[in-house]
Amino acid sequence: MSNASWLDKILPAIRKGDEGHRKANVPEGLWRKCPRCDGVVYRPELERNMDVCPKCDHHMRISARRRLSLFLDETPQTEMFADLEPVDRLKFRDSKKYKDRLVAAQKATGEKDALVAVKGAVKELPLVAVAFEFNFMGGSMGSVVGERFVRAVDVCLEKRLPLVCFAASGGARMQEALFSLMQMARTSAALQRMRDAGLPFISVLTDPVYGGVSASLAMLGDVNVAEPGALIGFAGPRVIEQTVRQKLPDGFQRSEFLLEHGAVDMIVSRHDMRDTLHRLLANLTHAPVSESA
Amino acid sequence: MNPNFLEFEQPIADLEAKIEELRLVGTGSDVNISDEIGKLQQKSISLTESIFKDLTPWQISQVSRHPQRPYMLDYIERVFTDFDELHGDRAFADDPAIVGGTARLGDRPVMIIGHQKGRSVKDKVRRNFGMPKPEGYRKALRLMEMAERFRLPILTFIDTPGAFPGIDAEERGQSEAIARNLMVMSKLDTPIVATVIGEGGSGGALAIGVCDHLQMLQYSTYSVISPEGCASILWRSADKAPEAAQAMGLTAARLHELGIVDQVIDEPLGGAHRDYDQAAERVRASLVASLEALDAHQGEALVQRRYDRLLSYSNVTSATAES
Numbered sequence: 003m004s005n006a007s008w009l010d011k012i013l014p015a016i017r018k019g020d021e022g023h024r025k026a027n028v029p030e031g032l033w034r035k036c037p038r039c040d041g042v043v044y045r046p047e048l049e050r051n052m053d054v055c056p057k058c059d060h061h062m063r064i065s066a067r068r069r070l071s072l073f074l075d076e077t078p079q080t081e082m083f084a085d086l087e088p089v090d091r092l093k094f095r096d097s098k099k100y101k102d103r104l105v106a107a108q109k110a111t112g113e114k115d116a117l118v119a120v121k122g123a124v125k126e127l128p129l130v131a132v133a134f135e136f137n138f139m140g141g142s143m144g145s146v147v148g149e150r151f152v153r154a155v156d157v158c159l160e161k162r163l164p165l166v167c168f169a170a171s172g173g174a175r176m177q178e179a180l181f182s183l184m185q186m187a188r189t190s191a192a193l194q195r196m197r198d199a200g201l202p203f204i205s206v207l208t209d210p211v212y213g214g215v216s217a218s219l220a221m222l223g224d225v226n227v228a229e230p231g232a233l234i235g236f237a238g239p240r241v242i243e244q245t246v247r248q249k250l251p252d253g254f255q256r257s258e259f260l261l262e263h264g265a266v267d268m269i270v271s272r273h274d275m276r277d278t279l280h281r282l283l284a285n286l287t288h289a290p291v292s293e294s295a
Numbered sequence: 296m297n298p299n300f301l302e303f304e305q306p307i308a309d310l311e312a313k314i315e316e317l318r319l320v321g322t323g324s325d326v327n328i329s330d331e332i333g334k335l336q337q338k339s340i341s342l343t344e345s346i347f348k349d350l351t352p353w354q355i356s357q358v359s360r361h362p363q364r365p366y367m368l369d370y371i372e373r374v375f376t377d378f379d380e381l382h383g384d385r386a387f388a389d390d391p392a393i394v395g396g397t398a399r400l401g402d403r404p405v406m407i408i409g410h411q412k413g414r415s416v417k418d419k420v421r422r423n424f425g426m427p428k429p430e431g432y433r434k435a436l437r438l439m440e441m442a443e444r445f446r447l448p449i450l451t452f453i454d455t456p457g458a459f460p461g462i463d464a465e466e467r468g469q470s471e472a473i474a475r476n477l478m479v480m481s482k483l484d485t486p487i488v489a490t491v492i493g494e495g496g497s498g499g500a501l502a503i504g505v506c507d508h509l510q511m512l513q514y515s516t517y518s519v520i521s522p523e524g525c526a527s528i529l530w531r532s533a534d535k536a537p538e539a540a541q542a543m544g545l546t547a548a549r550l551h552e553l554g555i556v557d558q559v560i561d562e563p564l565g566g567a568h569r570d571y572d573q574a575a576e577r578v579r580a581s582l583v584a585s586l587e588a589l590d591a592h593q594g595e596a597l598v599q600r601r602y603d604r605l606l607s608y609s610n611v612t613s614a615t616a617e618s
Contacts, residue, residue, distance in 0.1 A: 096529035184608035191481030237460030
């Protein structure tokens with residue numbers, strides 16, 4: 003007991019000193035701290051490992067473009083509908099103008115809006131893939147996200163291609179008010195057309211997926227796939243806690259919780275994503291099984 | 296303060312109380328009192344007119360949740376005949392936050408589905424304040440698919456703060472239940488008319504709101520998030536709800552202007568809660584008219600029209616000329 007107390011006293015000091023030491027001597031950006039295990043990882047090693055912590059297997063958030071480049075074959079890839087930009091029809095203004103928020107997000111991410119759509123292939127199986135950019139206003143869905151998604155579906159219908167979506171979103175974009183709500187109905191209606199045409203849609207849920215995106219396109223996969231440990235739900239944990247005034251169970255709204263409750267078909271590691279999705283899509287489209295890696 | 300009146304309605308409440316008082320005093324005695332009552336009533340009408348002439352979006356939000364506002368069941372008994380309530384999702388439970396069943400609108404059989412908030416405290420709790428769980432949306436879907444099989448038009452009534460944010464709702468797939476409704480409603484081969492009668496709370500409202508004709512009562516609201524929720528996220532303070540209500544443009548008039556809402560149904564003077572029968576009669580008339588208009592579209596043309604309407608809800612621009 004007494005031993006523990008003197009140890010406790012000096013340990014934080016040692017830790018603090020340790021951290022300061024690192025900060026002083028390590029070149030900026032060469033190391034990254036894992037948000038889950040706090041382990042410090044050499045950045046090139048992390049990148050080789052697809053931004054998955056080599057120590058604890060935490061799947062870190064990655065950009066839409068990195069996501070698509072990890073998933074798709076190198077050639078050929080065609081980005082689609084990149085020219086579409088949001089319009090602030092409501093002249094929405096909170097503590098900042100929506101227009102200014104858009105400009106800031108566009109600068110920070112290099113994207114016009116929060117969804118990137120690409121025509122490409124996975125192990126030579128042609129498909130359309132879309133990915134949410136979480137760093138663009140929390141991957142929120144407004145008109146441009148909805149429009150790109152619906153047009154991506156149109157390309158699938160026209161060329162008879164499967165669709166894969168990587169979702170990462172806080173939900174509907176409040177600054178576009180009811181227009182963003184309507185994107186839920188638009189994207190869901192478009193996916194009904196995929197079903198009618200017998201074309202597969204695989205929805206990959208990555209950390210995090212909530213609200214209007216979860217309650218529309220992201221839950222409508224013929225196959226729903228989740229990355230390990232992703233937070234996925236309709237309402238955010240804080241809202242639920244305030245409503246029901248109960249402590250939330252451990253692992254609530256994590257991928258594993260969703261698998262257990264039947265909301266997703268499988269949990270797939272980032273390393274296995276290409277192989278697994280290719281295998282699934284090949285089976286669903288009667289395509290030959292690929293030999294290449 | 297009368298709890299059945301909103302803050303900005305208090306002057307009306309005071310006047311009404313005075314009229315009531317005079318009535319009690321005046322029974323059987325002085326003739327002049329009835330003159331006085333008449334005058335006060337006239338005053339009450341002009342006072343109500345002036346208060347309701349330009350309500351702010353935040354005040355309209357409050358009227359949309361008025362404790363005395365007519366709910367789904369109040370409309371059912373006034374608008375329809377031959378109603379039979381149908382219960383349950385056939386998988387887990389019956390959700391009293393959503394009421395549905397077959398009925399007649401005039402001589403036309405229809406399927407009606409709507410949120411129900413509950414009036415007494417006990418009833419409010421039983422109906423979870425009109426916040427459905429997945430089983431509610433799945434019951435609605437079951438009834439909608441049944442309506443398609445039997446060629447019944449679907450009439451939905453929207454009045455919810457939102458889908459229930461609870462542990463059990465998440466466990467049973469709240470997101471999936473809403474998403475599936477959006478998807479399936481887009482292809483149902485039967486006319487769908489949605490009427491917002493109170494609060495149109497986000498995905499929880501839209502989950503029974505994909506339609507061929509969207510109408511809103513004058514003092515109802517429809518929004519992606521509640522003004523309080525929006526304010527606490529974007530302004531970091533729920534006290535900014537009035538600003539959020541203004542910014543989101545959640546009123547019937549504004550949404551009609553933006554082209555999302557097809558029709559605004561005028562409410563009786565002072566709001567639907569001041570005259571249930573008149574409010575219901577106006578809803579009935581608009582339902583009859585919109586169903587008649589929709590008869591012009593059948594089968595694939597009807598479904599394609601619904602899809603095209605959905606596609607029109609978009610604000611994008613293209614930097615370069617081609618896409």
